[in-house]
Amino acid sequence: xxxxxxxxxxxxxxISDAVINSAKQIAGIFGAKLYLTTIIxxxxxxxxxxxxxxxxAEELSILLELEKELQKEAxxxxxxxxxxLSNEGYSVETIVEVGNIIDTILDLIEEKxxxxxxxxxxKKGLIDKFLLxxxxxxxxxxxxxxxxxxxxxxxDKLEKLxxxxxxxxxxxEALLTAEExxxxxxxxxxxxxxxxxxxxxxxxxxxxxxxxxxxxxxQEIVSDLNSKxxxxxxxxxxxxxxxxxxxxxxxxxxxxxxLGKRKSxxxxxxxxxxxxxxxxxxxPSPVLIVRRKNE
Numbered sequence: 001x002x003x004x005x006x007x008x009x010x011x012x013x014x015i016s017d018a019v020i021n022s023a024k025q026i027a028g029i030f031g032a033k034l035y036l037t038t039i040i041x042x043x044x045x046x047x048x049x050x051x052x053x054x055x056x057a058e059e060l061s062i063l064l065e066l067e068k069e070l071q072k073e074a075x076x077x078x079x080x081x082x083x084x085l086s087n088e089g090y091s092v093e094t095i096v097e098v099g100n101i102i103d104t105i106l107d108l109i110e111e112k113x114x115x116x117x118x119x120x121x122x123k124k125g126l127i128d129k130f131l132l133x134x135x136x137x138x139x140x141x142x143x144x145x146x147x148x149x150x151x152x153x154x155x156d157k158l159e160k161l162x163x164x165x166x167x168x169x170x171x172x173e174a175l176l177t178a179e180e181x182x183x184x185x186x187x188x189x190x191x192x193x194x195x196x197x198x199x200x201x202x203x204x205x206x207x208x209x210x211x212x213x214x215x216x217x218x219q220e221i222v223s224d225l226n227s228k229x230x231x232x233x234x235x236x237x238x239x240x241x242x243x244x245x246x247x248x249x250x251x252x253x254x255x256x257x258x259l260g261k262r263k264s265x266x267x268x269x270x271x272x273x274x275x276x277x278x279x280x281x282x283x284p285s286p287v288l289i290v291r292r293k294n295e
Contacts (some may be wrong), residue, residue, distance in 0.1 A: 001146070001177045001290060003030045007114040009105060009139075012077055015120035019153035020081055022286060023118040024090065026148065029184045033192055034092040035112055036081055037076040039101045042067065100137050105260050109145055115293070117143050120150040121280065136260040140261075140277060146177075146291050152284040155255060158185040162254035164245045164279070165191045165234075167217070170260025179225065180257045187255075188231035191218060192248045194241035207272045211236075242278045250285050257287045 007022045010016050020036065029033050079092040085092045097104050109117060121136045126245065140147055161178045165171045176190050218234040225232035237244040247259060261276040280287050 001173055001293070002180060003027075003032050003116040003146070003289065005033050005035065005112060005114040006116045006118055007035045007109055007112060008119070009119040010078060010081070012074060013120075017080075019118060019120040019150045020085075021160065022148065022150045022155035024084060024085065024088075026118070027090055027159060029158070029181055032041060033093070034085060035093050035095055035107060035108070035114060036078050036085075037095040037097070037105070038078055040067070040070050040096065040098045040261050042098060045257075055182065067098060071098065101135050101198050101285045102142065105139060106142060108141065111280055114145060116146050116148060118148045121149050131259070132141050134206035136153065137277065137281075139195060140280060140289060141274075144291070149280050149287045149289070151280070151286060153286070155286050158182075158255050159187045160190070160247060160252065160254045160256075161187055162190045162192060162252055162258070162285075163246070164241065164259045164275075165193050165218075166241070166260075167193075167214070168260065170290065170292060172260070173278060173292050174258045174260040174288075177222070177232065177288070177290050179228070180226075181256070181258075182230045188233075190236040190248070190252055190254065191221065191232065191271045192217065192245055193234065193236045196237045196240060199203060220259065241284075242277045244280055245275075245280055249279075249285055254285055255287050257283055259289050261289045261291055267283065 006023050006027055014227070023034060026032065032229065050171065074096045075094065082092040082094050084180060097108070103118070105215060108114070112250060117139065119136050119139055121134070136149060140149065158181050161182060163171070163175050163178045165175060175189075179189060182189050195211070195214070214236065218236070222232045222234055235248060237247070239247075244258075245257070257275045257279065259279060261274065276287075278287070278290050
């Protein structure tokens with residue numbers, strides 16, 4: 001999967017440089033356009049409904065002036081980022097909007113027809129995450145396009161790619177995306193498969209057949225990648241996917257983790273989360289979650 005338009009969420013905090021520099025790496029590989037985007041939430045959200053009901057004219061004027069000042073400041077900072085990127089040869093557009101962060105970003109994805117969302121992930125306390133969730137967590141679940149979450153470190157190079165693989169269509173798409181990146185960067189691909197079929201080991205003959213077939217398919221994938229000049233290898237771990245992938249991330253220290261993401265119900269996300277979500281929460285590296293188009 002290639003990317004042609006990147007919507008880059010810039011919240012103008014300490015992680016903004018890392019988010020933009022990481023987006024720049026991806027844009028450089030695919031020749032993609034960058035939409036640097038800052039969303040300003042209204043100083044008092046209730047004012048966006050019926051401000052006259054709650055405030056006197058003078059108080060309302062002060063808040064509206066504050067909102068304008070925030071917009072001006074955001075625009076100036078984004079234009080500085082955009083100028084630097086343009087000087088490096090990137091195609092860039094800046095967007096400053098006022099509104100709900102999640103809703104506005106989702107609207108912009110549709111309006112600009114972007115195919116990759118790039119965001120940073122802030123650390124939050126356990127209580128905050130349980131009660132509210134973070135903006136990045138909500139966007140991961142709601143975004144209709146692939147999402148790059150920058151955390152732990154920015155992407156300076158893309159030489160080591162770890163791909164979580166479960167033989168399903170979404171992980172196949174993730175592997176194809178990693179392949180496109182590796183071709184451009186002369187990178188290597190480490191494929192990790194968590195063998196959860198071990199629970200059927202009591203049916204030894206069936207389990208053994210499946211296990212051997214998995215090894216054969218993964219070896220064929222590696223051989224195909226090698227034939228294209230890409231260094232690749234795989235590991236099959238007999239443990240749950242989250243634990244397996246996080247364990248290998250710690251050992252391998254990839255520049256980027258690439259995962260496919262399947263749809264899951266709101267109820268399941270609330271109580272269990274998804275494999276991709278749990279890895280994003282705990283991984284010390286940037287994570288690219290690949291969604292198949294039109295899914």
